[in-house]
Amino acid sequence: MPRFERKRRIFKNKDALGESYQPDSIEERDEEIDAYMDALQPIVDGWEPNNIFIYGNTGVGKTAVTEYLLDVLQDDVEAYDDVSLSVISVNCKTLNSSYQVAVELVNTLRPTGAEISSTGYPQQTVFKKLYEELEAVGGTILIVLDEVDSIGEKDELLYELPRARSNGYLDEAKVGLIGISNDFKFREQLDPRVKDTLCERELQFPPYDATELKNILESRAEVAVVDEGCESGVVSLCAAVAARDSGSARQALDLLRLAGELAETRDADTITEAEVDDARSKLEQERVEEGMRELTAHGRLALLTVISKAAKDETPCRASDIYQEYTRLCESSGMDTLAQRSVHNHLSDLRMLGILSAEENRSGSRGNYYSYELDVPFTSAIDAMDDVLRLDREIETIREIAVMNNVG
Numbered sequence: 001m002p003r004f005e006r007k008r009r010i011f012k013n014k015d016a017l018g019e020s021y022q023p024d025s026i027e028e029r030d031e032e033i034d035a036y037m038d039a040l041q042p043i044v045d046g047w048e049p050n051n052i053f054i055y056g057n058t059g060v061g062k063t064a065v066t067e068y069l070l071d072v073l074q075d076d077v078e079a080y081d082d083v084s085l086s087v088i089s090v091n092c093k094t095l096n097s098s099y100q101v102a103v104e105l106v107n108t109l110r111p112t113g114a115e116i117s118s119t120g121y122p123q124q125t126v127f128k129k130l131y132e133e134l135e136a137v138g139g140t141i142l143i144v145l146d147e148v149d150s151i152g153e154k155d156e157l158l159y160e161l162p163r164a165r166s167n168g169y170l171d172e173a174k175v176g177l178i179g180i181s182n183d184f185k186f187r188e189q190l191d192p193r194v195k196d197t198l199c200e201r202e203l204q205f206p207p208y209d210a211t212e213l214k215n216i217l218e219s220r221a222e223v224a225v226v227d228e229g230c231e232s233g234v235v236s237l238c239a240a241v242a243a244r245d246s247g248s249a250r251q252a253l254d255l256l257r258l259a260g261e262l263a264e265t266r267d268a269d270t271i272t273e274a275e276v277d278d279a280r281s282k283l284e285q286e287r288v289e290e291g292m293r294e295l296t297a298h299g300r301l302a303l304l305t306v307i308s309k310a311a312k313d314e315t316p317c318r319a320s321d322i323y324q325e326y327t328r329l330c331e332s333s334g335m336d337t338l339a340q341r342s343v344h345n346h347l348s349d350l351r352m353l354g355i356l357s358a359e360e361n362r363s364g365s366r367g368n369y370y371s372y373e374l375d376v377p378f379t380s381a382i383d384a385m386d387d388v389l390r391l392d393r394e395i396e397t398i399r400e401i402a403v404m405n406n407v408g
């Protein structure tokens with residue numbers, strides 16, 4: 001019978017590369033930390049807290065810096081008897097309105113068994129219950145709303161909560177909101193009155209460059225990977241790949257973790273650049289597959305068409321040429337064709353998903369047009385197609401053409 005055996009040749013603490021790990025130190029964010037501390041200073045001084053809005057792309061440390069600083073703040077205010085600070089954090093990802101966020105806050109504050117149901121009350125009743133709970137806690141209360149953009153247009157809570165004290169709903173409690181978002185449009189679309197209050201202090205977190213990511217990864221690898229567990233160049237490569245693509249520390253950490261797992265499966269003692277390359281292809285393929293799950297059958301066919309063009313070394317290519325190829329593929333797979341305009345819309349969607357890139361060409365009298373090409377490696381794209389399309393013969397032909405043209 002097969003038996004389990006502990007390996008641990010590569011990792012000494014793999015969890016340190018995971019999402020739930022809270023690092024002891026934050027690298028490369030000194031300026032943002034200074035500005036954040038400045039925005040939090042009134043709490044230490046015993047005044048009403050500012051409302052703070054943090055925004056920036058995914059994986060740039062918004063949550064990590066917030067958690068880190070709020071821990072430090074909670075420790076430091078203990079020195080002042082007249083400050084009692086409570087922090088309530090809620091991730092709004094699955095909460096799509098002020099009502100749902102308010103219910104979640106009430107239930108976070110109430111003891112188990114005393115929660116309220118998530119439907120059936122008028123909104124103002126839930127807000128009232130929230131004020132009661134906040135009053136019962138008293139003192140300074142910071143409410144962190146991560147992924148606050150999920151609240152959508154029903155954002156009354158973001159308007160009402162910061163005004164609850166001046167409107168006489170709160171007396172004992174001084175509430176400050178910290179909203180975190182990676183959706184730049186959300187901030188622009190906010191009602192001006194909400195924007196004025198929620199964005200009282202705004203902090204933008206820019207993407208990391210390769211040097212910054214290298215430092216973040218190095219200090220994390222010290223905790224996560226055994227000594228000599230990474231060949232030289234591995235950390236720099238993970239950092240460079242993530243910097244070029246997204247500037248996200250999460251992407252860099254995911255890459256290192258997956259590379260380590262691949263090395264472990266191969267019974268190796270060190271992670272090499274080869275594992276990083278393989279991990280990168282695998283993550284890219286996952287991204288394409290994830291994007292493709294959202295697509296309709298015709299969306300997938302539109303993508304297969306661009307893949308077919310890429311195999312012939314004919315990308316970037318114009319939407320009109322893609323359409324011709326698309327009709328050919330539809331015929332051979334027995335599907336009805338969509339109008340050119342609809343296929344164009346599918347190409348735009350694929351671009352939004354980061355699977356295609358487009359370049360605008362200016363052609364004088366004939367107007368401007370876009371040329372499309374794959375924005376992910378050819379192999380990742382066609383491998384993902386294998387899993388979701390039942391066009392085995394076509395896909396096989398495209399693979400053969402790609403080999404002939406040295407594409408891939």
Ligand SMILES: Nc1ncnc2c1ncn2[C@@H]1O[C@H](COP(=O)(O)OP(=O)(O)OP(=O)(O)O)[C@@H](O)[C@H]1O
Pocket residue numbers: 018019021022023025026027028029056057058059060061062063064065181182216249250253
């Ligand atoms: N400056 C940093 N120093 C150390 N670790 C960091 C730093 N920035 C990010 N990380 C790590 O990178 C990962 C992603 O960071 P975080 O969750 O804070 O990103 P985010 O900006 O909140 O992203 P999202 O918008 O997707 O929630 C976490 O594991 C975090 O610990």
